[in-house]
Amino acid sequence: MLQPLRTVLHRSVHRSCCRSFSLSAQTYSTGRKGLVLGVYEKNKEEENVVFTQAGNRFDNVVSGKLRDQLNRSGPSLKKGKTRMFYGLHEEFPSVVVVGLGKQSAGVNPQELWNESKENIRTAVSVGCRQLQDMEVEHVEVDPCGDAQAAAEGAVLGLFEYDELKSKKKTKVAAQPYGSENLDAWQKGVSYAEGQNLARYLMESPANYITPSKFAEILQQKIGALGGNIKALTRTKSWIEEQQMGAFLSVAKGSDEPPVFLEIHYTGSQDPNDSPLVFVGKGVTFDSGGISLKPSSGMDAMRADMGGAATISSAILTAATLKLPINLIGLAPLCENMPNGRANKPGDVVKAKNGKTIQVDNTDAEGRLLLADALCYAHNFNARAVVNAATLTGAMDVALGSAATGVFTNSSWLWTHLHEASTVTGDRVWRMPLFQHYSKQVTESALADLNNVGKYSRSGGACTAAAFLKEFVTVPHWAHLDIAGVMSNKDEVPYLRKGMSGRPTRTLVEFADRLSKDRKPT
Structure with missing residues (x-):
């Protein structure tokens, strides 16, 4: 049955990518339409509803009926709350008004984010979902003063992985209300579609997204994009030639062959410009190997390739x-499985740079993959190397889903x-990269390094980062532990429950900023 399943995947991935990632601006001629408009919280001295520019324009079109209805329908709308109105306008039978919070909101120094942008993403997503639940197929969205954030809220909020369900959500196409800010809207669509691709890859079952299938999907997406981006799918023989013994030691526990995916995007006018190198852990299913994980929650380990999914999606977006x-x-890319060839606790393996590693816990496998990939990254004279990985449960314990933990020497x-x-x-939050943690992984009985810290339950995320540091010589390197942000329950209101695709948008924004900063110091 495995081959037919993969054939179905090949066809369904194409359909899903076209369907789930096509919420960009377009002209609609058929189907039901709805409108999402924003409104700010009123100050005490304000008597009238405080509309956005687009809300004022619509209210003028309907001769003040929307303002009148809002004033009659109850107190001022709070942030993220909605009210639905019908029959105000022939073109938009359904109008959802969403609360944007305070008009004066901006960067919140305590929360470390732009509160206005977050309010817009949340409000727009809530409004779009409400219309989706009513099976409205086409939605126009108030840019709310920040078309990029509004587009992100719409496209992220409407995504749901229902690829394998018979009953699917109504597919909603969203566009901005009005003709201004189209470039900013499209940028937001691109950011969100990139994150949705990562969500799609992470959410898909592990028997559908194998190492080979992951690489095939990315090859298809890159082929469709064309131009100055290409992907190289390296096979097991190439990995062996590269002497990536740590990576291969994990892969040998599965019947699925390992793949090393290499993506090159040349966007600079000067092709000799040093690249920014992203490295992503790609364990398409992590059983823990011989150090087997508990069965409860193990199904979520289909997303243990979140690092590979986010960095690949970020480059496609760029x-x-x-x-x-x-x-x-x-x-x-590989699986971590417990067959007769799998790593055993106490085994010693050799990484690409010649360092030997005592594998005392086969469930600490991600750092073995990354060790070899980080060694290989040094071949490219990189401006900076940034790796992302769902690496440690300890990171989830430390920060939960509030932020990605960042360990960096720069x-x-x-x-x-x-x-x-x-x-x-x-958000991201800086974590320590002290020598204190390095000592815990470099004092090993049988090898140069141990893949777990000497005090395994203490500072687990920090000792994992210290381990990776042993394979880095570049002056600008960052390790992003994304285990805590891998999934979403209700913490991020504009993402549905499931795999989050975080921090794809942050990686894209980061690359955009580096493209404008030519001199690392």
Whole structure:
């Protein structure tokens, strides 16, 4: 049955990508239409409803009926709350008014994000979903003063992985209300579609998204994009030639062959510009190997390739936006399974740089993949190397889903990541990279390194980062532990429950910022 399933996947992926990632602006001629408009919270001294520019324009078209209805329908709309009105306008039988919070909202220094942008994303997503539940197929959206944030809210909010269900959500096409700010809207669509691609890859079952299938999907997307982006799918024989013994030691526990996916995007006018290199952990299913995980919640380990999904999607988005920067993506892809050839606790393996590693816990496998990939990343004379990985449960314990943990040897790199996350609302938080943690992984009984810290339950995310640091010699490197932000329950209101695709938008924004900063210091 496996081959027919994969055939179905090949066809359904194409349909899903076309269907789920096509919410850009377009002209509609058929189907039901709805309108989402924003309204700000009133100050105490204000008596009238405080509309956005688009809300005022619509209210003038309907001769003040919307303002009248809002004033009659109850108290001022709170942030993220909605009211539905019918029959105000022939073209829009259904109008949803959403609360945007305070008009004066901006960057919140305590929350470390732009509160206005987050309010817009949340409000627009709520309004669009309400119309989707009514099976409205076409929605026009108030730009709310920030068309990019509004587009992100619409496209992220409407996404749901229902690829394998018979009953599917109504597919809603969204466009901005009005003809201004189209470039900003389209940029928001691109950012959100990039994150939705990562969500799609992470949410798909592990028998559908194998290492080979992951690479095939990315090859298809890159082929459709064309131009100055290409992907190389490296096979097991190439991985062996590269002497990536740590990576291969994990892959040998599965019957699925490993793949090393390499993506090159040349966006700079000067092709000799040093690239920004992204590296992503790509374990398409993590059973824990011989150090088997508990069965409860193990199904979520289909998303243990979240690092590979986010960095690949970010590069595709950068190429779509034609960012003037050179990017390289490296994704070691395999499964971590417990067959007769799998790593055993106490085994010693050799990484690409010649360092030996004592594998005391086979469930600490992601760092073995990344060790070899980080060694390979040094071949490209990189401006900076940034890796992303769902690496440790300890990161989830430390920060939960509030922010991605960042370990870095570069304040310049940290500043750009932090500033990017303030814009996207997908936050990062700097974690320590002390020698204190390095000692815990370099004191090993049988090898140069141990893949778990000497005090395994203490500072697990920090010792994992310290392990990776042993394979890095570049002056600008950052490790993003995304285990805590891998999934979403209700923490991010404009994402539905499921795999989150975080921090794809932050990586795109970060690359955009680096494209404008030519001198790392």
